[in-house]
Amino acid sequence: MTDAxxxxxxADRFKQDYLxxxxxxxxxxxxxxxxxxxxxxxxxxxxxxLLEGVPGLGKTELVKTLSRVLDLEFxxxxxxxxxxxxxxxxxxxxxxxxxxxYRFEFRQGPLFTQLLLADEINRATPKTQSALLETMQExxxxxxxxxxxxxxxFFVMATQNPLEHxxxxxxxxxxLDRFMFKLDVPFLNREEMNEVMKRTLQGxxxxxxKVLDSRRILELRxxxxxxxVAEPIRDxxxxxxxxxxxESAYAPERVKQFVAWGASPRAAQALIRAGRVRALAEGRxxxxxxxxxxxxxxxxxxxxxxxxxxxxxxxxxxxxxxEINDSLPQEEA
Numbered sequence: 665m666t667d668a669x670x671x672x673x674x675a676d677r678f679k680q681d682y683l684x685x686x687x688x689x690x691x692x693x694x695x696x697x698x699x700x701x702x703x704x705x706x707x708x709x710x711x712x713x714l715l716e717g718v719p720g721l722g723k724t725e726l727v728k729t730l731s732r733v734l735d736l737e738f739x740x741x742x743x744x745x746x747x748x749x750x751x752x753x754x755x756x757x758x759x760x761x762x763x764x765x766y767r768f769e770f771r772q773g774p775l776f777t778q779l780l781l782a783d784e785i786n787r788a789t790p791k792t793q794s795a796l797l798e799t800m801q802e803x804x805x806x807x808x809x810x811x812x813x814x815x816x817x818f819f820v821m822a823t824q825n826p827l828e829h830x831x832x833x834x835x836x837x838x839x840l841d842r843f844m845f846k847l848d849v850p851f852l853n854r855e856e857m858n859e860v861m862k863r864t865l866q867g868x869x870x871x872x873x874k875v876l877d878s879r880r881i882l883e884l885r886x887x888x889x890x891x892x893v894a895e896p897i898r899d900x901x902x903x904x905x906x907x908x909x910x911e912s913a914y915a916p917e918r919v920k921q922f923v924a925w926g927a928s929p930r931a932a933q934a935l936i937r938a939g940r941v942r943a944l945a946e947g948r949x950x951x952x953x954x955x956x957x958x959x960x961x962x963x964x965x966x967x968x969x970x971x972x973x974x975x976x977x978x979x980x981x982x983x984x985x986x987e988i989n990d991s992l993p994q995e996e997a
Contacts, residue, residue, distance in 0.1 A: 671949045674887045678944040681884065682708070684875045685733055691870040692729040693722055694863075695856035699847050702962055703730065703821065705945075708884055709937040711844025712800050712820040714785075714835075714966065718827060723849060727781045727821050735877040736778040736817070743788040745831060749795035753805050770807060775799060778815055778878070782822035786832045793839055796820065800842040817881045837969070844934045845959065846966035891940040892950040896995050898936065901956050905932040907988045908968050916987045922974030923984070927967035934963045953994045961985045 682704065689700050699715070703726065706713045715723050724740065731738035741752060754773035760766055774780075775795075785793060799805055800820050805812045822843070824832075840846070852860065876884075907914040908926030915923075939955035965981045 671890055674890070675944050675947055675949045678884055678887055679947040681876060681880065682941075682945045688733045688872045688875050689726070689729050691872055693726055694859045695852055696722065696726070696849065699849055700726070702845050702847050702959065703727075705938055705941045705959070706844045707734075707817065707819045708881065709844065709888065709934075709941050710817070710885055711934060711937065712842060713822070714840070714843040714846045715821060715823045715849055716826050716846065717823070717849025718825060718851070723821075723823050724781060724783065727779055729872060731779045732872050733875050734779075734881065735874045736819075737815075738779040738781070739774045739777040740781040740783060741774050742783050743785050743792070745787060745789060747788045747792050749792050752792065752795050753807060756808055768808075770810075770812070772812075775805060776812075776814060778818055780818075780820045782820060784824060785822040786824045786835055788833065790833055790836060793833070793835060797839065797842065815878070817878060817885070840966045841928050841930055843966060844938070845962040847962055887944065888937065888940045890949070891943055893936055893940070894950070897939070897951050897953065897956065900953060900992075900994055901932045901935040901939070903992060904935065904956065904960065904964075904988060905929070907992055908964060908984075910971075914992060916984070916991050918979070918987060919984055922970055922977065922979045923968055924971035924974070925969040927964050931963055931967050935960065938963065957989050960989055 686700060686704060689704070690697070693700055703713050707730070717723060727740075728738060730736070741747075750773065752773050752775050754771050754776070756768040757771050758766055759769040782796065785796075799814065799818070803814050803816060803818045805814065824835075826848075903914050905927050906912045907916065908919060908923065908931075909915060910920045910923045910926070912926070915926075919926075935956050936951070938959040939951040942955045942958055943949070943951045961982045964985050968981045968984065970979055970981070
């Protein structure tokens with residue numbers, strides 16, 4: 665089989681695994697198909713996700729189901745104002761060895777897992793939030809000058825409540841930039857709400873099967889690097905990112921008027937990575953322009969900072985992203 669034939673076969677297997685995992689998660693999670701798709705995409709692409717939604721929409725159940733379907737270790741941390749970095753990472757404790765000599769021993773915190781749910785992350789202080797920075801970027805933890813590698817694949821799903829702001833600490837830009845996606849979790853419609861009520865009243869518990877494991881997820885990540893990204897596609901992702909900056913020649917008029925600062929280079933990287941997953945999920949071994957646009961809102965909305973006028977006018981960043989997609993030509997003349 666040729667290299668092209670090998671890649672086609674790998675793309676077909678990727679699509680099968682992706683759809684099987686998505687279907688198994690759908691047995692438990694009612695509705696929220698866009699959220700399920702995006703979370704699964706981020707995990708396979710090696711990214712992290714920030715979920716914003718009111719309580720009771722199944723955010724915790726989603727990551728628990730994900731851990732069962734993908735056979736990954738799962739832990740949940742409830743972020744509170746009194747939570748300290750050592751409560752997450754772990755700390756060195758004094759212990760004695762077999763000879764009775766004192767020595768320091770590192771006691772691992774709940775961060776040492778594979779799927780981490782950082783629940784209501786914005787309730788912790790910036791000092792505690794920053795404990796996740798190295799972990800989310802490098803997959804490692806450094807304590808007292810010693811670096812510990814976390815078992816891959818490592819995935820952080822953080823949540824925050826859009827309604828309650830008292831006693832919360834906004835996530836700094838450096839923290840937000842380490843989330844591949846920010847997802848707005850919509851409220852259930854009538855049909856979905858009735859299905860949740862029916863399952864709850866009947867005590868229904870869906871049985872889900874293990875579809876993937878750590879080894880297979882890492883194999884799928886290797887396949888992503890083989891997906892063809894043509895130069896015009898790569899350049900389009902770059903121009904989309906540049907178009908979020910008000911001083912850029914690619915920026916629409918409303919971006920120039922209402923945006924203070926645009927997305928970082930991580931956004932362009934995330935657009936490409938997400939586009940590769942979407943291409944493979946559809947059985948293609950090449951990224952199309954539509955793959956870059958598909959996740960644009962989720963990649964960019966938390967990386968664009970509005971200026972005073974934008975905040976005063978209640979400008980919605982997703983609307984600006986849509987304007988960029990509509991106004992930016994896919995290929996330059």
